Amino acid sequence: MSRMRTNTPIYQRVADDLRAEIADGTRPPGSQLPTEAELQEKYGATRYTVRQGLAALVNEGLIVSRRPLGYFVREIHPMIYRPQQEFRRKQPDLDLFAQLLADEGNGRQPSQDIEVAIVQPNATTRDRLKLNESELLAARRRTRYIDGEPYNINDSYVRLSFVQDSEFMSPVDVARGTNQVLADLGKPLVRALDEIYVRMPKPEEVTRLKLGPGTPVAEHIVTTYTFDDEPVQVTINIVPGDRHVIVFERTREWPPTEQGASE
Amino acid sequence: MSRMRTNTPIYQRVADDLRAEIADGTRPPGSQLPTEAELQEKYGATRYTVRQGLAALVNEGLIVSRRPLGYFVREIHPMIYRPQQEFRRKQPDLDLFAQLLADEGNGRQPSQDIEVAIVQPNATTRDRLKLNESELLAARRRTRYIDGEPYNINDSYVRLSFVQDSEFMSPVDVARGTNQVLADLGKPLVRALDEIYVRMPKPEEVTRLKLGPGTPVAEHIVTTYTFDDEPVQVTINIVPGDRHVIVFERTREWPPTEQGASE
DNA sequence: CAGCGGGCATTGTCCAGTCAATGCGAATGG
DNA sequence: CCATTCGCATTGACTGGACAATGCCCGCTG
Numbered sequence: 292m293s294r295m296r297t298n299t300p301i302y303q304r305v306a307d308d309l310r311a312e313i314a315d316g317t318r319p320p321g322s323q324l325p326t327e328a329e330l331q332e333k334y335g336a337t338r339y340t341v342r343q344g345l346a347a348l349v350n351e352g353l354i355v356s357r358r359p360l361g362y363f364v365r366e367i368h369p370m371i372y373r374p375q376q377e378f379r380r381k382q383p384d385l386d387l388f389a390q391l392l393a394d395e396g397n398g399r400q401p402s403q404d405i406e407v408a409i410v411q412p413n414a415t416t417r418d419r420l421k422l423n424e425s426e427l428l429a430a431r432r433r434t435r436y437i438d439g440e441p442y443n444i445n446d447s448y449v450r451l452s453f454v455q456d457s458e459f460m461s462p463v464d465v466a467r468g469t470n471q472v473l474a475d476l477g478k479p480l481v482r483a484l485d486e487i488y489v490r491m492p493k494p495e496e497v498t499r500l501k502l503g504p505g506t507p508v509a510e511h512i513v514t515t516y517t518f519d520d521e522p523v524q525v526t527i528n529i530v531p532g533d534r535h536v537i538v539f540e541r542t543r544e545w546p547p548t549e550q551g552a553s554e
Numbered sequence: 555m556s557r558m559r560t561n562t563p564i565y566q567r568v569a570d571d572l573r574a575e576i577a578d579g580t581r582p583p584g585s586q587l588p589t590e591a592e593l594q595e596k597y598g599a600t601r602y603t604v605r606q607g608l609a610a611l612v613n614e615g616l617i618v619s620r621r622p623l624g625y626f627v628r629e630i631h632p633m634i635y636r637p638q639q640e641f642r643r644k645q646p647d648l649d650l651f652a653q654l655l656a657d658e659g660n661g662r663q664p665s666q667d668i669e670v671a672i673v674q675p676n677a678t679t680r681d682r683l684k685l686n687e688s689e690l691l692a693a694r695r696r697t698r699y700i701d702g703e704p705y706n707i708n709d710s711y712v713r714l715s716f717v718q719d720s721e722f723m724s725p726v727d728v729a730r731g732t733n734q735v736l737a738d739l740g741k742p743l744v745r746a747l748d749e750i751y752v753r754m755p756k757p758e759e760v761t762r763l764k765l766g767p768g769t770p771v772a773e774h775i776v777t778t779y780t781f782d783d784e785p786v787q788v789t790i791n792i793v794p795g796d797r798h799v800i801v802f803e804r805t806r807e808w809p810p811t812e813q814g815a816s817e
Numbered sequence: 818c819a820g821c822g823g824g825c826a827t828t829g830t831c832c833a834g835t836c837a838a839t840g841c842g843a844a845t846g847g
Numbered sequence: 848c849c850a851t852t853c854g855c856a857t858t859g860a861c862t863g864g865a866c867a868a869t870g871c872c873c874g875c876t877g
Contacts, residue, residue, distance in 0.1 A: 300830060310757070326857065329725030337832050344859090350613045350767075351754045359839050359857040369751070374804075483804040488632070489615045489752050489795030490773045494573070504613075507770030507795065509752045533769065539802075541637075541746040563860060590828065600862055605828090621828040622869050 301336045304460050305344025313353055313364055324354060324362040352505030352533065372535040397399040404434045405462045409451060416448045419525045420513045427451040429460060434499060441500045444529040453478060478523045480498055490533050507532045564599045568607025574614055582729055586624040587617060595708045615768030615796065634800040636747055637741045667697045668725045672714060682777045682788045690714040692723055697762060699741040704763045716741060741786045743778040750774050763794055
């Protein structure tokens with residue numbers, strides 16, 4: 292018998308077909324997808340099955356559901372996240388990002404929540420600041436917004452003994468920057484180690500940053516050191532993947548070597 | 555009436571309870587979770603409902619299902635991904651990663667697939683290399699493995715006219731590095747612009763990198779320039795989030811400014 | 818003792834429904 | 848004409864089933 296062995300499950304085909312149409316521009320960002328009922332019709336499947344296909348695309352971050360309006364192709368507007376401002380001496384290839392940068396300046400209203408606390412170190416901060424168990428940390432937690440929408444999370448941790456009674460502990464914006472505060476306290480930060488972990492957000496982060504499903508985050512941990520390599524501050528940035536491009540620049544100082552992660 | 559309004563859906567509670575147990579160490583990495591049948595029992599719900607809860611955790615990358623064995627807490631072993639080797643002059647805080655680095659050297663067998671092709675530029679490469687429509691590109695695509703397991707994807711694109719008949723086009727490892735090849739061809743690369751996009755993988759990447767569900771990737775695009783700011787090469791690295799930490803270092807050259815993405 | 822094969826627990830795919838929540842828009846009322 | 852209400856299309860949560868696929872384990876066989 293010529294039993295056509297269409298071995299790909301139906302829900303998979305639903306997802307694949309829609310994904311292809313999104314990729315090739317047939318369904319542009321913001322456009323509405325067929326309703327579940329229409330897909331049931333088209334594929335001759337039950338609601339459960341087409342929902343499974345749609346759920347796959349939701350988890351890939353490709354579509355969103357706006358109940359009870361329907362499913363829509365997701366629109367993303369990434370902004371530039373720049374770990375290193377101080378490398379900006381020479382302008383990077385900014386025409387590349389001209390439109391994005393234009394966006395950033397235009398009528399967008401930045402604001403932030405600042406919260407300070409005294410906390411016990413967790414494993415992350417303890418390892419990086421080389422703390423012993425009992426030592427306490429000053430935490431300065433910020434959530435940044437653009438036009439009222441959460442943008443990223445920026446939590447800094449410093450040994451409490453370094454910054455007690457300093458401006459670091461005041462829950463308002465410090466104009467000269469907290470790094471200047473640390474410098475004034477005798478801890479100028481001259482070196483930094485950056486780590487970036489890419490993962491799905493924790494539920495707490497989902498609510499704090501109002502993340503949609505299928506939105507990964509970058510956890511960007513910066514450990515900053517004084518001139519004599521004493522770790523002073525750990526900053527943990529949570530950067531939603533759908534709202535940011537991480538950009539930085541490099542200049543080679545020696546004969547070029549292979550780039551990327553080659554061994 | 556004291557109608558207890560447990561408004562959180564059952565599948566949500568299933569997910570939340572298990573997530574909490576994973577977070578607090580009750581269910582360590584590699585351990586087996588209750589079966590669907592057991593969870594049905596426990597929550598008095600149907601299979602569909604508990605599956606929904608488990609699916610949520612799968613999509614968060616917290617658990618995996620190994621049919622027909624059951625669900626297991628996911629184990630992750632990140633390796634270090636280092637965009638900048640040339641900054642290694644001064645050792646970073648390596649004791650932090652001592653165990654990871656030890657891992658990397660120990661008996662792990664790196665290998666790679668190399669494939670070269672002549673392709674038309676896509677939007678990404680065309681923008682960054684400032685190409686006109688008709689110009690063709692030399693593509694050098696590599697998939698790297700450690701102990702036979704795919705590790706990352708590294709695709710480089712250069713104007714065909716620059717590298718035709720050069721070593722760049724030979725699908726074998728180039729000992730001195732392709733950047734040296736470009737330097738020898740009169741295009742020494744001295745500056746680089748790095749962009750990192752964090753997103754869910756495309757299906758093609760899922761298969762090529764054998765990614766589990768709920769695994770985001772970093773798309774790391776490097777545009778390299780000659781001394782006089784001519785863009786020469788675009789390299790697109792696809793870095794699975796569950797297998798990598800991206801690490802780089804910085805040294806401040808001027809009075810410190812606020813770090814992070816502050817405005 | 819080694820190799821093969823079949824039972825079995827478990828997850829994967831799918832069906833056919835029910836009732837609830839929600840936001841838009843049309844109908845309604847002052 | 849404006850504000851309020853209510854119908855309705857659509858997605859969200861959930862029930863209770865069925866059969867398929869798949870590795871593991873155990874018992875059988877040579």
